[in-house]
Amino acid sequence: MTDEPARAAPAFGGRWTEEKLAILERYLDAYTTALKDQPFRLWYIDAFAGTGQMELSGDDQRDIRRFVSGSAERAINIGDKPFDKLVFVEQDPDRCVELAKLRTTHKDRDIVIENSNANTFLRSLDEDWRGRRGVLFLDPYATQVEWSTLERIAAFEALDTWILFPVGAISRLLPRLRRPDEVDEKWAARLSTIYGDESWRGLYRPSAQLNLFGFESHERDQGVDGPLQMYKSKLTDLFGDRFLEKSRPLKNSKNSALFEFLFCAGNPQGASIAKRIAKSILMKDL
């Protein structure tokens, strides 16, 4: 834990935020150690980088403010074999100013700060990945990760990718009783951007009961399982064996699922070891 920084990312989560950061940090540590004698230049890309610091809100309502290192700072401090290049992408210019301070305090490191939309930035990457490998962290507040971005990442075959899939927010976009063509237009567009097509409409099936007005109604299972399984099945189609089926739910103090933490390996040759490491971390009590 650290003293209060000049400007940390606003309070976002409680225990589950620490869990997420601990999983990422353990993976980064294991990843750089596993590749330390390989001839690759190692990249870390944090596409929703924040400020480098996280303020944790106690979700038990007590007014306790706590600050911990965020993902960007943790990645810089991975020590055994440090990352050769760190790219921090952040849409908010004020947060980029905070990230720039990390560059000042770590002058010897190759740190790039991109004040951009994560999707636009990642889709425009055109590195020659042959001598490079890396880890990409996709940690949005909610539904910002677009399917076309994942398609681009999968094609690189170089970046091990951790995705926070916002099951809670997606469930709210998919009301239980509704005909799929009645889902609000704006929400429908968002869902199609996340899933890459309109397959999410298949989550609804005709209900056994007529609605109040005597018309046929459609419903989907309550809860987060349907939307999550559909996303996982699409990731399997996209990444093949590189997608790790095992994942970890991140829940708030009321036991409601907020995100599912998912992993896809980058390079097919390193995929089985990467998945083995990721799986063992996901299964640990943290």
Ligand SMILES: C[S@@+](CC[C@H](N)C(=O)[O-])C[C@H]1O[C@@H](n2cnc3c(N)ncnc32)[C@H](O)[C@@H]1O
């Ligand atoms: C959950 S926070 C990231 C926290 C960070 N990973 C950490 O551990 O400190 C999400 C961040 O993404 C930024 N953001 C939101 N939409 C974005 C987008 N489309 N592209 C890039 N950054 C975005 C927000 O400003 C916020 O700082």
